[in-house]
Amino acid sequence: MHTKAVLSGGEIGSLRLLGERVRLARLRRNLTQAELAERMGVRRLTVVSLEKGRPGVTLATTLKALTVLGYTERLADLLASDPIGEDMEIATGRKRARSRAGVADF
Numbered sequence: 473m474h475t476k477a478v479l480s481g482g483e484i485g486s487l488r489l490l491g492e493r494v495r496l497a498r499l500r501r502n503l504t505q506a507e508l509a510e511r512m513g514v515r516r517l518t519v520v521s522l523e524k525g526r527p528g529v530t531l532a533t534t535l536k537a538l539t540v541l542g543y544t545e546r547l548a549d550l551l552a553s554d555p556i557g558e559d560m561e562i563a564t565g566r567k568r569a570r571s572r573a574g575v576a577d578f
Contacts, residue, residue: 477527479527484525484527487525487526487527488524488525489525490525490534491522491523491524491525491526492523492525494522494523494534494537494538494541495523497541497543498519498523498541501541505519505520505523508537508540511540512533512536512537512540513536514533514536518533519537522534522537535547
């Protein structure tokens with residue numbers, strides 16, 4: 473069963489901002505949308521959707537664009553520091569997630 477995430481206004485705004493930043497990075501590199509799409513292995517309309525911040529763009533597509541633009545290493549920094557989670561862990565302790573039958577636990 474496929475489900476669709478319902479995004480808040482703030483989340484939609486964040487997607488638009490990310491799209492604008494991808495567009496600016498592309499323009500700074502003097503790449504057309506078609507050239508970026510070719511390097512990514514996608515259609516130009518996919519780049520248009522990414523730059524407009526449309527929610528249907530996959531994480532894999534976004535990752536590929538950021539890789540082509542030279543930002544792969546910065547993605548790992550997103551959660552390198554997790555002050556909210558660390559504060560919660562201190563306050564409530566860490567609890568193990570319940571295991572589910574038939575799901576691998578690495």
